[in-house]
Amino acid sequence: MARELCDDFKSFLVMSVLERACELEREGKRVIHLEVGEPDFPTPDCVREAAVKAIRDKRIGYTHSLGLLELREAICAEYHRRYGIDIHPDQVVVTPGTSPAMLLAAGCILNTGDRVLLTDPHYACYPNFVRFVGGVPVFHPVREADGFQFRSQTIRELAGGHKAVLLNSPANPTGTLVPMETLEAACASDMTVLSDEIYHGLVYEGREHTALEFTEDCFVFNGFSKRYAMTGWRLGYLIAPRHHVPFLQKMQQSFVISTNTVAQWAGLAALQEAQPDVERMKGIFDQRRRFLIDRLKELGFSLPVEPQGAFYLFVNASHLDTDSVRLAFDILNKVQVGVTPGVDFGPGGEGFLRFSYANSLENIEEAMSRLELYIAYRGKPSLR
Numbered sequence: 001m002a003r004e005l006c007d008d009f010k011s012f013l014v015m016s017v018l019e020r021a022c023e024l025e026r027e028g029k030r031v032i033h034l035e036v037g038e039p040d041f042p043t044p045d046c047v048r049e050a051a052v053k054a055i056r057d058k059r060i061g062y063t064h065s066l067g068l069l070e071l072r073e074a075i076c077a078e079y080h081r082r083y084g085i086d087i088h089p090d091q092v093v094v095t096p097g098t099s100p101a102m103l104l105a106a107g108c109i110l111n112t113g114d115r116v117l118l119t120d121p122h123y124a125c126y127p128n129f130v131r132f133v134g135g136v137p138v139f140h141p142v143r144e145a146d147g148f149q150f151r152s153q154t155i156r157e158l159a160g161g162h163k164a165v166l167l168n169s170p171a172n173p174t175g176t177l178v179p180m181e182t183l184e185a186a187c188a189s190d191m192t193v194l195s196d197e198i199y200h201g202l203v204y205e206g207r208e209h210t211a212l213e214f215t216e217d218c219f220v221f222n223g224f225s226k227r228y229a230m231t232g233w234r235l236g237y238l239i240a241p242r243h244h245v246p247f248l249q250k251m252q253q254s255f256v257i258s259t260n261t262v263a264q265w266a267g268l269a270a271l272q273e274a275q276p277d278v279e280r281m282k283g284i285f286d287q288r289r290r291f292l293i294d295r296l297k298e299l300g301f302s303l304p305v306e307p308q309g310a311f312y313l314f315v316n317a318s319h320l321d322t323d324s325v326r327l328a329f330d331i332l333n334k335v336q337v338g339v340t341p342g343v344d345f346g347p348g349g350e351g352f353l354r355f356s357y358a359n360s361l362e363n364i365e366e367a368m369s370r371l372e373l374y375i376a377y378r379g380k381p382s383l384r
């Protein structure tokens, strides 16, 4: 059954870009990678040291299925510090990344045929979590002028026909924040709010809000991959309404048993000690963001809503080519800059390109010079 449901799983186009980039690198070309959504910083020292210490101290057995109590308490403290809300460690499930947290939540609330409202464009993996448990992802086109986020009015109009709505703020691929009124409207609706908060803490303008500020009856996904540069550690968490926890716990016990113990101790150090590192990385991301916004505008791209967070820009490139896959591969082949085709994020992203600024300012500067050359000589035989 599950296999059947996965037949229309879409593969990740960004991986095809990356694979072609690797081929070019094998041929000796220097590719600048602006396609990948992974911080280019090493995990902070204090976090790596905590992991080494955990291994030395032989703290390496299974943990409680919901996660180390110390870590769950620190997550609650973090949500209190940042948003002034009170959650209980029993509502937190520590998972091997944010991705499994989404799968657990989908498995917990969706029955066959249940509809989940998503923006189009959206993070490419969302529909797969919904489909895997028999749910139906429903894509609603959102406007570039609205930062590709739902309006509160739209949420109110669509609420009736959907079991849940998935919101992502700041978002991948657009870097924009969900407006507070939209979050409020979603939390006040009959839909269950699934709030992906993985890019919280990487907001350069404005302020991010958790769905938990507006309702206790929501599922929040968060993790350590982005803010703490811990992608490969595989550590995330789910905050869930209390009455759902027994079922979530049964799933977790069966499918995961418990999340990697060393990664959990490292995550605790991240929450307790790595804030100065986060601030430093955030400052650097912001500098790159401002440079890229200005430079892309200079190159003739429009950006009606400037991204406020995460490390992405999503720009309309349809004046160069309306087929974003063809355009991304052409840029890669001709000037060796990797970018992600917008259509990877849903049909609403067609004609757009996602630029990730998880690369050094020096490399981004070089990538923009190459892009300038690409635009100037596009279609001319002299550009090799």
Ligand SMILES: Cc1ncc(COP(=O)(O)O)c(C=O)c1O
Residues within 6 Å of the ligand: 037, 096, 097, 098, 099, 100, 123, 168, 171, 172, 196, 198, 222, 223, 224, 225, 231, 235, 236
């Ligand atoms: C919006 C969004 N949610 C979730 C994830 C998954 O993150 P994790 O590494 O915690 O599984 C990503 C990864 O790129 C993402 O961009």
